[in-house]
Amino acid sequence: MADPLSGELIVSSAPHVRGRDNIRHMMYDVAISLAPAGIAAVYFFGLRSLLILLITVASALGAEALMQRAIGRRVTIADGSALVTAILLAYNLPPTVPLWLPFIGALIAIGLGKMVYGGLGYNPFNPVLVSRTILLAAWPMLMTRWILPFDAVATATPLAVMKMGGNLQAAKELLHVESNLSLYRQMFFGNRGGCLGETSILAISIGGAYLMYKRVITWHIPITYLSTVAITALLLGRDPLFHLLAGGLILGAFYMATCPVTTPVTPRGRIYFGLGAGLLTMLIRAFGSLPEGVMYSILLMNATTPLLDRYTRPRIYGRRAR
Numbered sequence: 001m002a003d004p005l006s007g008e009l010i011v012s013s014a015p016h017v018r019g020r021d022n023i024r025h026m027m028y029d030v031a032i033s034l035a036p037a038g039i040a041a042v043y044f045f046g047l048r049s050l051l052i053l054l055i056t057v058a059s060a061l062g063a064e065a066l067m068q069r070a071i072g073r074r075v076t077i078a079d080g081s082a083l084v085t086a087i088l089l090a091y092n093l094p095p096t097v098p099l100w101l102p103f104i105g106a107l108i109a110i111g112l113g114k115m116v117y118g119g120l121g122y123n124p125f126n127p128v129l130v131s132r133t134i135l136l137a138a139w140p141m142l143m144t145r146w147i148l149p150f151d152a153v154a155t156a157t158p159l160a161v162m163k164m165g166g167n168l169q170a171a172k173e174l175l176h177v178e179s180n181l182s183l184y185r186q187m188f189f190g191n192r193g194g195c196l197g198e199t200s201i202l203a204i205s206i207g208g209a210y211l212m213y214k215r216v217i218t219w220h221i222p223i224t225y226l227s228t229v230a231i232t233a234l235l236l237g238r239d240p241l242f243h244l245l246a247g248g249l250i251l252g253a254f255y256m257a258t259c260p261v262t263t264p265v266t267p268r269g270r271i272y273f274g275l276g277a278g279l280l281t282m283l284i285r286a287f288g289s290l291p292e293g294v295m296y297s298i299l300l301m302n303a304t305t306p307l308l309d310r311y312t313r314p315r316i317y318g319r320r321a322r
Contacts, residue, residue, distance in 0.1 A: 002292025029214050033207035034087050040190050040200035044149035045095035052102050053090040054194050056262050059106035060086035067115045081120045088255055089126045091197020096145045104129045125302045126262050129295050146193035155193040159246045163291035168239060189243040196250035208254035220270035221263060222253040228278025236286050249281065252294040262302045269308035277301045
């Protein structure tokens with residue numbers, strides 16, 4: 001192939017025609033899409049949310065740079081992958097966590113969730129969820145301490161109220177509303193207890209729509225995931241809209257479940273991934289001991305990604321299906 005500028009012959013492997021999209025552009029698009037949820041977190045929970053975010057980002061970038069230098073690799077923190085991991089990790093933390101916890105969480109996400117496998121592109125599990133799982137197991141009280149927006153009064157989440165044997169009426173009493181519509185409205189806009197980045201469905205949906213518009217993600221996983229949760233909730237005799245709005249489902253469906261490294265590459269595989277994650281989420285919510293199932297459902301489906309990729313590969317043109 002001849003270089004159009006110099007006329008010199010360039011010997012390189014395919015692809016010879018390249019687009020403008022690359023890892024850096026994709027990661028920074030994801031970071032931009034997360035801005036509305038960050039603004040909502042600061043609005044509802046105050047400037048401490050911003051401090052937690054800054055600590056997590058600084059810790060993740062520093063940890064990745066130090067680890068790459070330690071093993072003799074080129075430092076690649078400018079590609080944006082550590083930045084996105086840090087932002088999503090901060091969004092998965094309660095606003096009440098002590099400021100040392102984001103630092104520990106960032107070390108776990110980068111070290112045990114990513115670098116131990118060889119770095120970006122090699123980790124089988126989502127680093128953010130690996131970190132949150134370990135933090136929840138090590139410091140369960142700190143990771144489940146919730147407050148109401150604005151007044152910082154201790155509270156439970158709507159999902160926790162339902163898990164403790166409550167119903168929609170109990171959830172309405174928790175948020176001091178009288179009608180189901182008011183309950184849905186408060187949950188949609190984010191005026192409820194929860195992790196920093198998961199409470200405002202409106203803000204997350206804006207970011208998810210941006211990612212789909214930019215073609216960073218496709219519809220297959222988020223739409224299938226959310227539809228499966230709604231249908232399964234209906235079959236179990238539960239309120240589908242409540243379960244769509246509650247917890248970290250929307251954040252997980254648009255961001256953690258669509259991680260390009262840990263989820264299938266084929267469209268059919270992504271649909272199966274969304275089906276499995278949605279079913280597991282509702283089974284854990286309905287029959288598990290924990291109120292939320294998004295984190296574990298995505299991690300369990302991450303483990304199935306190699307099989308889904310293998311058995312959903314499209315047939316090569318001209319060959320018989322095996």
